[in-house]
Amino acid sequence: MSSKFSIPNKLTSLLRSTGNRNLELFRNIVYSFFIKLGIAVIGLALVPLNLTLLSQTNYGVWLTVSSLTTWFYFFDIGLANGLRNKFTQSVTQEDYLSARIYLSTTYAIISLLVLIVLLVFYSFRTVIDWNQLFNTNIKATTIDTLVQLTVLMLALKLVLSVITTTLIAYHKIRISNFIELLSSLGILFATYFAIQFAPVDIVLVGIINTAIPVLVLLIASVILFASTLKAFKPSLKMVDFNLSGQLFNKGIQFFILQLAGMFILVVNQLLIARLFDPAEVTVYTIVSKYFSIPLLGFAIVIVPFWTSFSEAFHKQELLWIQKSVKNLMYTWLMVSIGLCLMVFIFPMVLNIWIKTPIVYDYKLTIYFAIFVMLSNFGNLFNQFNNALDKLRIQLYCALFMILFHIPLSIYLCRHYLMGIEGIMLSACICLLPGTILSAIQYHLIVQNKAKGVWLK
Numbered sequence: 001m002s003s004k005f006s007i008p009n010k011l012t013s014l015l016r017s018t019g020n021r022n023l024e025l026f027r028n029i030v031y032s033f034f035i036k037l038g039i040a041v042i043g044l045a046l047v048p049l050n051l052t053l054l055s056q057t058n059y060g061v062w063l064t065v066s067s068l069t070t071w072f073y074f075f076d077i078g079l080a081n082g083l084r085n086k087f088t089q090s091v092t093q094e095d096y097l098s099a100r101i102y103l104s105t106t107y108a109i110i111s112l113l114v115l116i117v118l119l120v121f122y123s124f125r126t127v128i129d130w131n132q133l134f135n136t137n138i139k140a141t142t143i144d145t146l147v148q149l150t151v152l153m154l155a156l157k158l159v160l161s162v163i164t165t166t167l168i169a170y171h172k173i174r175i176s177n178f179i180e181l182l183s184s185l186g187i188l189f190a191t192y193f194a195i196q197f198a199p200v201d202i203v204l205v206g207i208i209n210t211a212i213p214v215l216v217l218l219i220a221s222v223i224l225f226a227s228t229l230k231a232f233k234p235s236l237k238m239v240d241f242n243l244s245g246q247l248f249n250k251g252i253q254f255f256i257l258q259l260a261g262m263f264i265l266v267v268n269q270l271l272i273a274r275l276f277d278p279a280e281v282t283v284y285t286i287v288s289k290y291f292s293i294p295l296l297g298f299a300i301v302i303v304p305f306w307t308s309f310s311e312a313f314h315k316q317e318l319l320w321i322q323k324s325v326k327n328l329m330y331t332w333l334m335v336s337i338g339l340c341l342m343v344f345i346f347p348m349v350l351n352i353w354i355k356t357p358i359v360y361d362y363k364l365t366i367y368f369a370i371f372v373m374l375s376n377f378g379n380l381f382n383q384f385n386n387a388l389d390k391l392r393i394q395l396y397c398a399l400f401m402i403l404f405h406i407p408l409s410i411y412l413c414r415h416y417l418m419g420i421e422g423i424m425l426s427a428c429i430c431l432l433p434g435t436i437l438s439a440i441q442y443h444l445i446v447q448n449k450a451k452g453v454w455l456k
Helices: 007-016 019-054 056-076 078-093 098-125 128-134 140-158 162-169 173-199 202-224 240-247 251-275 280-302 304-315 318-353 362-387 392-415 421-446
Strands: none
Touching: 007 304, 019 056, 019 173, 019 202, 019 280, 019 318, 056 128, 056 140, 056 202, 056 251, 078 098, 078 162, 098 140, 098 162, 128 140, 140 162, 140 202, 162 173, 162 202, 173 202, 173 251, 251 280, 251 392, 251 421, 280 318, 280 362, 280 421, 304 318, 304 362, 318 362, 362 392, 362 421, 392 421
16 A cells, blocks of 8 residues: 555644644643553453443443443533633633633533433432333332432542543643543552452442542642642632623523433433443444544544634635645555454454454444444544534434434334344434535535525
């Protein structure tokens, strides 16, 4: 294969072109790559460890519970992204006081939202039959304890995660990723320790996987607000609820996009548990974790371009943008070729990685590979569209995906008697329109041909 198509050569060419901007991109990509690689490896290692602790069915139940309560992350209603834009703008203008006010207000609003959600949850949790919801027969008190614990820990994590958004807005992406790495390491060590010394049940697995990230975020917040982020230390005196509208302005649009982005993967696990058996969630999760590697790897490369695209566009450096996108397209092509190889070698990897025999349909791996290809392609162009706040097309596509994925999945599984691979086929179909339209929008904008909804 010609060397001009190699990822290292394309990235090197990209990083040489414009001094400081590409140097900062290079640093973010390199540091993020190694940290995220470590997190991915830990995630893969945790699967067989958890299967040692729990049966395949109970592990599937835990995965379903944790995925369902992941919806807690969306109760910030886009405030995190609203903060990101406002905080970066204030710091760029050296208006540290405003940055501190925005940060304090965000903490206050998210805390209030979380408190309301917790009150509603604890008021109605007793009327929900969790075993029926998750299609299992675990002891009622056990599943109730697990759900309560998970919801509470995720609520605390939602508030504490504001620190990671602040770090990203302050161009400290490396520290944000390092906090995530520490959480993963903590979960890995605690899981290994539990296998060796503790009597293990599904509740203990829930404690390990939810409480440790909260503890790490709490410690990191204390340390960072006493050092790196000392100038922005939040305070009740700095809270100004009059700024809520500014934080929600673009945040609500990003909220819908985040919702759609998580919708497929989170809903899939619940659909599988309801349509099939919780044990099938484990199969889905194993395949998902395997194919999350190229999804994560490509995200590491493209995410830092958000800020750079914004800066370049406002300086009318369209040639730099087009050259960058062209090089990123070569990277996408190489990752896609790698995905085809991953489908082929999956049985061999599975035998080495998971000791317990896992029964799966080969079409599931094919649909996962297609889903990742489409996601990477769309995300590439969405970095540019997001940087310019051109979100309307993405919003329409996100709503399409939210509305049609569940009924299409049920139709494919029941009418065509497909297994869990039918759910991933539905995901691919629902993702396709957004993937195509994002690329079209990018090309129209850089060629100054965009009009109407393409500019919104």
